[in-house]
Amino acid sequence: MDYLLNEQQVMIRDLARQIAKEKIAPVAAEYDEKEEFPWPIVKLLADSDLFGVYIEEKYGGIGGGVLELAICTEELSKACGGISLSLAATALGTYPIILFGNDEQKQKYLPDIAKGRKLAAFAITEPEAGSDAGSIKTTAKKEGDHYILNGTKQWITNGGEAEVYTVVAMTDKSKGARGASVFILEKGMKGFTFGKKEKKLGIRASATRELIFTDCKVPKANLLGKEGLGFIVAMKTFDKSRPGVAAQAVGIAQGALDFAVDYAKNRRQFGQAISSFQGIQFMLADMATQIEAARALIYSACRMIDSGAKDISKISAMAKMFASDVAVKVTIDAVQIFGGYGYMRDYPVEKFMRDAKITQIYEGTNQIQRNVIAQALIKESLK
Amino acid sequence: MKIIVCIKQVPNSADVKIDPKTNTLIREGVESVINPFDTYAIEEAVRLKERFAGTITIITMGPPQAEAALREALSLGCDEAILISDRAFAGSDTWATSYTLSSAIKKIGSYDLILCGKQASDGDTAQVGPGVATHLDIPQVTYVKKIEEINGEKARVERLVEDGYEIVEVSLPCLFTVVKEINVPRLPSLKGKIKAKAAKVAVWNAASLECDPKRLGLEGSPTKVMKIFNPPPRKGAVKITGEPEEAVDKLIELLGKDLPR
Numbered sequence: 001m002d003y004l005l006n007e008q009q010v011m012i013r014d015l016a017r018q019i020a021k022e023k024i025a026p027v028a029a030e031y032d033e034k035e036e037f038p039w040p041i042v043k044l045l046a047d048s049d050l051f052g053v054y055i056e057e058k059y060g061g062i063g064g065g066v067l068e069l070a071i072c073t074e075e076l077s078k079a080c081g082g083i084s085l086s087l088a089a090t091a092l093g094t095y096p097i098i099l100f101g102n103d104e105q106k107q108k109y110l111p112d113i114a115k116g117r118k119l120a121a122f123a124i125t126e127p128e129a130g131s132d133a134g135s136i137k138t139t140a141k142k143e144g145d146h147y148i149l150n151g152t153k154q155w156i157t158n159g160g161e162a163e164v165y166t167v168v169a170m171t172d173k174s175k176g177a178r179g180a181s182v183f184i185l186e187k188g189m190k191g192f193t194f195g196k197k198e199k200k201l202g203i204r205a206s207a208t209r210e211l212i213f214t215d216c217k218v219p220k221a222n223l224l225g226k227e228g229l230g231f232i233v234a235m236k237t238f239d240k241s242r243p244g245v246a247a248q249a250v251g252i253a254q255g256a257l258d259f260a261v262d263y264a265k266n267r268r269q270f271g272q273a274i275s276s277f278q279g280i281q282f283m284l285a286d287m288a289t290q291i292e293a294a295r296a297l298i299y300s301a302c303r304m305i306d307s308g309a310k311d312i313s314k315i316s317a318m319a320k321m322f323a324s325d326v327a328v329k330v331t332i333d334a335v336q337i338f339g340g341y342g343y344m345r346d347y348p349v350e351k352f353m354r355d356a357k358i359t360q361i362y363e364g365t366n367q368i369q370r371n372v373i374a375q376a377l378i379k380e381s382l383k
Numbered sequence: 384m385k386i387i388v389c390i391k392q393v394p395n396s397a398d399v400k401i402d403p404k405t406n407t408l409i410r411e412g413v414e415s416v417i418n419p420f421d422t423y424a425i426e427e428a429v430r431l432k433e434r435f436a437g438t439i440t441i442i443t444m445g446p447p448q449a450e451a452a453l454r455e456a457l458s459l460g461c462d463e464a465i466l467i468s469d470r471a472f473a474g475s476d477t478w479a480t481s482y483t484l485s486s487a488i489k490k491i492g493s494y495d496l497i498l499c500g501k502q503a504s505d506g507d508t509a510q511v512g513p514g515v516a517t518h519l520d521i522p523q524v525t526y527v528k529k530i531e532e533i534n535g536e537k538a539r540v541e542r543l544v545e546d547g548y549e550i551v552e553v554s555l556p557c558l559f560t561v562v563k564e565i566n567v568p569r570l571p572s573l574k575g576k577i578k579a580k581a582a583k584v585a586v587w588n589a590a591s592l593e594c595d596p597k598r599l600g601l602e603g604s605p606t607k608v609m610k611i612f613n614p615p616p617r618k619g620a621v622k623i624t625g626e627p628e629e630a631v632d633k634l635i636e637l638l639g640k641d642l643p644r
Contacts, residue, residue, distance in 0.1 A: 008577065044570065048571070050573065053573070
């Protein structure tokens, strides 16, 4: 399918594809097994300028948008959904600055992120605040020129590895959701430490860690936007980042399908390649069609978002939900086509299945996405 | 430091097949790439530029589509690109090619160092680099695996030989052909690609070079290729099957037969 990408988008796709094929695919299983953060690959991605595809040129980026980020994430995810996440999660941590940062904050943080010299992370989730983000307990108390942060964030992607953190904390608990604010924190700030590193089912090359704030003193200049904007920052950030999760999902699905097609052509049973059996053919056909539909939805969503359209929550949620559901289904089918071999860790497809699952859960579970979509539908019907 | 890198565009050797009827390379539909050995020359030039500053001029002789190889080199950090292209160059052997390249280098004028890959993956002759140095009457070191020291006047390099390496000192300007042991080539960057896309590639034809037209192309090529063929498969391999213990006995028996007693 030709998605009529422009010259620069084709360059991004080809370069990301080359890195995925030559540098990531050969080491993906090893990083998965060791649960190690892939710094050498991150360095390669940094040198290739891919960390800056969605960042404005004046801040050292390439000047693309959500579509460029999606293209890049998809290609990298074909080789490893865990390694690609170092880049996608940095984008998630960076969008609050892009969307709500003042020029000073952008000048300070974006160039290093665009060059891949610093990774970023976004921190909203807490032990008791997942889908119910309104119940976060981390507090930020104003004291003179500073805010004092106390609390714990959980399951933070890039946690411990990133240098820049955008953190949601309550500045005024009495106001509920309207009492949240977002702050830019830097690794090494006094009172900012890291807790447990999680052991996960999939995306094991990605670091997922607890952030602990103990009387952490954050300068007033690090407040994003103004007090009380926290949830708006978070929602607008997710609107921009969810197509990236969708792209990660579709990349994982495509990676699994590519292996499945190749295996089906070479695996012989009953004296012939299993790809000659209609049962396998129908599975492959369904997998490919679902992937293409997901990709088409993602690219359309990205183009709409990059056009500057206003109401993007619905399309963004649709892309994330649909693509991640496709990824889980397709990767399970890929394991099925591999049969017993598919279940073995010596073969690549079970990893795709494990990596796919998280895309239905993070950046809002797919049930939350359905809430977002339904609420938008109802709102539209009232117009 | 002023560096010139000579590269060649070749068919991607992973895709190459030979037509069994004509015994020639099937070039249709095969992707063209920079000769893999030349990528080490480009990388070494970029590293030298990063250390000592200067400029890198990349040149190639080839058809108009060889411009793609030059743009790729530009995206990796080279500064200027020259495509040496003319129907008059068609059919050049290594002698005519090295003469043509050296004529272009004379036109460029001053330089400190010329870098080439040790050979091209399609022709495998390893003659063009040394030929260029000979035509230019400058020193050459082939199979360079490490540049130990280099300044404006001389260089000390390690040169790969069959049973180790030699350390050679050479005065500049000179020409090196490099082997893959010398470095790990970097990947292009997006900004490099964007810049390369917009860069101007100069095209020089035969008339623009000060050279003897009789020494160009087919006419200037003493080499005549009579036949290209696949070597016949080797015969005589024995496959030993069966249980390991039996197979080992059989192997020992067979080995014993060939041993002088």
